[in-house]
Amino acid sequence: MKILRFDNDRVGVLKNEDTVVDVTDVVEGSGSISPQGVMEELIGNFDGYRPRFEGLAVSEPGVPLDGVKLLPPIPRPSRCLAAFSNYLDTPDRKREEVPEEFFYKDPDLVGPEGVIQLSDLPGVVVHQPEAELAYVIGKGGRDISVEDALDHVFGYMGFLDISARGLTRRTQLIPKGQATYAVCGPWVATRDEIPDPHNLQVRSWVNGEARQDYSTEHMAVRIPQQIAWLSRFINLHPGDVIATGTYHIGLGPLNDGDVVEIEVERIGRARFYARGGGAPRLAEFRPGFTPVERPAGGMSRV
Numbered sequence: 001m002k003i004l005r006f007d008n009d010r011v012g013v014l015k016n017e018d019t020v021v022d023v024t025d026v027v028e029g030s031g032s033i034s035p036q037g038v039m040e041e042l043i044g045n046f047d048g049y050r051p052r053f054e055g056l057a058v059s060e061p062g063v064p065l066d067g068v069k070l071l072p073p074i075p076r077p078s079r080c081l082a083a084f085s086n087y088l089d090t091p092d093r094k095r096e097e098v099p100e101e102f103f104y105k106d107p108d109l110v111g112p113e114g115v116i117q118l119s120d121l122p123g124v125v126v127h128q129p130e131a132e133l134a135y136v137i138g139k140g141g142r143d144i145s146v147e148d149a150l151d152h153v154f155g156y157m158g159f160l161d162i163s164a165r166g167l168t169r170r171t172q173l174i175p176k177g178q179a180t181y182a183v184c185g186p187w188v189a190t191r192d193e194i195p196d197p198h199n200l201q202v203r204s205w206v207n208g209e210a211r212q213d214y215s216t217e218h219m220a221v222r223i224p225q226q227i228a229w230l231s232r233f234i235n236l237h238p239g240d241v242i243a244t245g246t247y248h249i250g251l252g253p254l255n256d257g258d259v260v261e262i263e264v265e266r267i268g269r270a271r272f273y274a275r276g277g278g279a280p281r282l283a284e285f286r287p288g289f290t291p292v293e294r295p296a297g298g299m300s301r302v
Contacts, residue, residue: 004187005071009035021062023053035075043154044238072111073188077241080105086245088218098220100229103172105182112185112270118277123300125166125283127254130246131204131212131262134159137240144231149224155188158262159243165285167300185270201265214247255280
């Protein structure tokens, strides 16, 4: 099942890939709790809601997909995390060389047709959109075992990790954690729709020009290991969003006026618009390979 949000914070299911059936009123508390609260209620109790959603998808005609305004499928998770450098994207890179590490993304997620507001900061040589697979936690917990980890996944969606390159900072707050730098959509495909999340093709385009095109089979730290590692240190909650990292081949610049698209196999395709950022920044930059000048004092000032 593909679950989406649309128009005035309505919740829908996708029918026949081109029709939206509104299921908002089925969710307990809809109309009185926050949009994120509605999604957390739905996710945390999905086994109970699913039969009712399926019934509505059969009985209701719905409305055309191209006639609704899609919203971020998860509006504001309690946390949005992204895996650090998590792909075997060079011939000599080995799994044992890849650290388990994550950084925070801004939780006010940008949804389909939304705007990415690029900052104009000294020291930034280029902005790059990293196309990724993300998963949504369905059942929270601590100290989750690798064997049980996928049972804690609600579903999957496309994700763009917008990255400002060239800065030296102690954390990823400025390079990757700014407002509108966490982009997702078009909807959440529930776990049963994705038999193997490590066998999906991820593609991106900027202004119609192909950029990234890779398989999640190259993911170093796999999703069960990610969940097990994270839950050693933090409580995971229903609705948390975790992006799995990217394959860096194909990255390129993103500037004012550009249109960026992402497609994840078996999930869907979404489009977004870049604004701001000052004069175009066109530098070629490959993370981990392109040298970055270390500023006086050891940290770029912004």
